[in-house]
Amino acid sequence: MKDASLQKKLLPRHISLMAMGGAIGTGIFKGSAETVSLAGPGVIFTYVFAGLLLLVVMGAIAEMAIVYPNTNMKGFVQKAFGKRASFVIGWMYCFMWLAVCVIEIVVAGSFLQYWFPSIPLWELSLGCAALVIGINMMNVKNYGEFEFWFAGIKITMIIVFIILGAGILFGVIPSNQSNYLHNLTEHGGFFPKGWMSIFSALLIVMFSYGGSELIGLTVTEVKDAEQILPKVIKSFVWRIILFYTLPILVICGLIPWNEIASSNVSPFVQVLSMAGLKGAAHLLNFILITAVLSAANSGIYGCTRMLHSLAVEGEAPKSFSYVSKKGVPLYSLILTAVVLVGGSMIAFVAQEKVFTLLMAVPGFVVSLVWVGICLAHLKLRNSYPKEPSFKLWGFPYVTGITVVTLSIISVIFLFDKQNRVSIITCLVVLAVLFLISIFKFKNVDEKDTMIVKENKIV
Numbered sequence: 001m002k003d004a005s006l007q008k009k010l011l012p013r014h015i016s017l018m019a020m021g022g023a024i025g026t027g028i029f030k031g032s033a034e035t036v037s038l039a040g041p042g043v044i045f046t047y048v049f050a051g052l053l054l055l056v057v058m059g060a061i062a063e064m065a066i067v068y069p070n071t072n073m074k075g076f077v078q079k080a081f082g083k084r085a086s087f088v089i090g091w092m093y094c095f096m097w098l099a100v101c102v103i104e105i106v107v108a109g110s111f112l113q114y115w116f117p118s119i120p121l122w123e124l125s126l127g128c129a130a131l132v133i134g135i136n137m138m139n140v141k142n143y144g145e146f147e148f149w150f151a152g153i154k155i156t157m158i159i160v161f162i163i164l165g166a167g168i169l170f171g172v173i174p175s176n177q178s179n180y181l182h183n184l185t186e187h188g189g190f191f192p193k194g195w196m197s198i199f200s201a202l203l204i205v206m207f208s209y210g211g212s213e214l215i216g217l218t219v220t221e222v223k224d225a226e227q228i229l230p231k232v233i234k235s236f237v238w239r240i241i242l243f244y245t246l247p248i249l250v251i252c253g254l255i256p257w258n259e260i261a262s263s264n265v266s267p268f269v270q271v272l273s274m275a276g277l278k279g280a281a282h283l284l285n286f287i288l289i290t291a292v293l294s295a296a297n298s299g300i301y302g303c304t305r306m307l308h309s310l311a312v313e314g315e316a317p318k319s320f321s322y323v324s325k326k327g328v329p330l331y332s333l334i335l336t337a338v339v340l341v342g343g344s345m346i347a348f349v350a351q352e353k354v355f356t357l358l359m360a361v362p363g364f365v366v367s368l369v370w371v372g373i374c375l376a377h378l379k380l381r382n383s384y385p386k387e388p389s390f391k392l393w394g395f396p397y398v399t400g401i402t403v404v405t406l407s408i409i410s411v412i413f414l415f416d417k418q419n420r421v422s423i424i425t426c427l428v429v430l431a432v433l434f435l436i437s438i439f440k441f442k443n444v445d446e447k448d449t450m451i452v453k454e455n456k457i458v
Contacts, residue, residue, distance in 0.1 A: 028158070028208060028244055032251060033267050036260050038201040040192040041184045041252040044245050049198070050205045051241035056402040057370045058237050059392035060377035066388040067380075073373055074309050080376035084437040087315045089372045090306055091433050092426075096210075096365035097303035098336065102343030104296035105129045109344075111289045114281075122344050129340040132293060136300045136333055138326065151298075154291040158243050165250030165271050184249075187256045202409055203363050203416060209240065210366035300336050307332035315440075360419030364426050367410045374403045 035043045064076045071079070074093070078086035109125030116124065167173035169181060184190060191197065251260060251267040260267050269284050308329035311321035319331045377392070377399050392399065413423055 028247065032248060033260050035201040035204050036248065036252060036257050036267070038193070038204070039197040040188065040190065040257045042191040042195065042198050043201050044248050046198045046201045046205050047244045047248065048241060050202060050209055051237065051244070053370070053402055053405060054209050054240065055237045056392065056398055057373050060373055060399060063388050063390055063392050064377060064380060066390055067384045067386060072305070072309055074306065076376040076380065077372050078313065080379035083313070083315065083441045085372070086313070087310070087437045087441065088430065088433045089369060090310045090315060092365050092430060093369055094303050094306050094310075095429055096362050096369075097299040097306075098339045099361040101296045101299040101303070101336070101340055104292040104299065105132070105340055105344065108289055108292045108296070111285055111292070114285050125344040126341065128293060128296070129337070129344055132297045132300055133333065133337045133340065135297055136304065137328055150290060150294040154287055154294060155243065157287045158247055161268060161271065162246045162250055165247070165254060169250065169253050181253055183256050184253055187258055192257065203360070203413060203419075206366055206409060207363035208244065210362045300333070303336050304329045304332040307335065360413065360416070360422035361426055364410065364413045364423055367406050367413065371403055371406045371410070374399050374406070378403070
């Protein structure tokens with residue numbers, strides 16, 4: 001076996017766009033209509049609220065990455081709570097990304113059917129899987145460069161969308177109406193379903209923001225991570241919030257919220273059509289394909305790096321720690337490829353069941369992972385071996401409030417009837433991993449306990 005080491009070739013712009021690639025996908029391009037239908041224009045507060053939670057989580061990651069160089073987010077959990085906790089979190093994270101990747105390639109295949117209706121969905125999905133697997137076979141620097149441009153396409157699209165929409169809103173671009181801003185307050189007001197409705201949309205928004213924590217996996221492949229990471233995270237979080245909130249404001253300003261909810265057409269297509277762009281549907285379809293493929297691309301990266309980390313720590317088969325000459329965790333990627341091929345074939349048999357089973361998995365697991373990161377921050381802060389150059393403000397209150405809030409969101413997931421099958425699946429996987437960890441690391445935990453006692457005696 002080769003030395004199980006990854007290459008430090010990712011640049012700041014790479015990790016920022018990679019994380020955005022994981023976080024900006026179907027959640028905004030397709031999920032925006034659903035969140036607006038749940039809370040009306042007031043859903044903007046849901047995105048801001050979830051963004052503040054994300055800011056705390058990312059701040060905790062940056063702080064711990066400075067104190068513990070070359071340690072990813074699973075490593076933080078292990079330092080705080082031992083191998084059992086890191087084993088469960090690590091494998092749940094892999095499970096989440098595998099589910100996301102299957103969803104994304106099937107969705108990408110369905111978008112391609114817009115242009116190729118005669119080709120079966122499973123064949124198009126299989127082609128998409130082959131493309132993203134091929135990209136992940138690249139040298140990590142080339143991969144980062146590819147994902148930089150991949151994610152850049154959809155981010156550019158969002159910026160253009162915001163500019164065009166604002167132009168229509170404020171009369172710079174002529175349209176058939178003169179005052180659109182009244183759509184934000186009419187049709188039941190800014191909170192047509194009551195202000196509590198902003199919390200009902202949290203489930204989808206958590207799914208949308210999921211993937212941002214990928215930055216916590218890139219630290220082992222970034223040069224000078226201690227200096228770079230805090231700056232990247234600060235700018236990244238605010239960009240994520242703006243790239244979600246501004247398009248929602250534009251959409252709700254131009255189109256009555258109840259029309260958005262009742263229409264099968266993407267709100268992005270509706271706004272582009274209002275701007276007089278011919279072929280808007282084709283343009284958006286291209287953007288949607290790049291968006292979901294970019295999310296799948298980031299997901300494969302996250303899954304393979306987590307599998308590599310688990311293998312290095314003895315929490316997964318040793319073969320998953322093998323790294324090719326290009327710096328790719330080869331066998332981890334092969335496992336991911338097998339799952340994606342299987343996902344494509346499942347889509348051939350029962351497309352709708354795939355979505356029903358997997359769609360709620362990311363939001364639930366993301367909330368668990370974020371809770372784990374925050375709890376690790378609470379546990380480790382007072383025992384840092386060195387003083388970090390960056391500290392998350394408001395400790396321990398801000399981190400504690402975030403843990404409580406995310407825990408409540410997780411409980412809400414449990415009582416959501418629409419996602420019951422997905423949540424039961426997640427709980428079964430969680431229970432199995434927990435039972436495995438009890439037997440697998442019994443001796444390890446006893447050894448760690450003895451060492452701690454000996455140190456205290458000394």
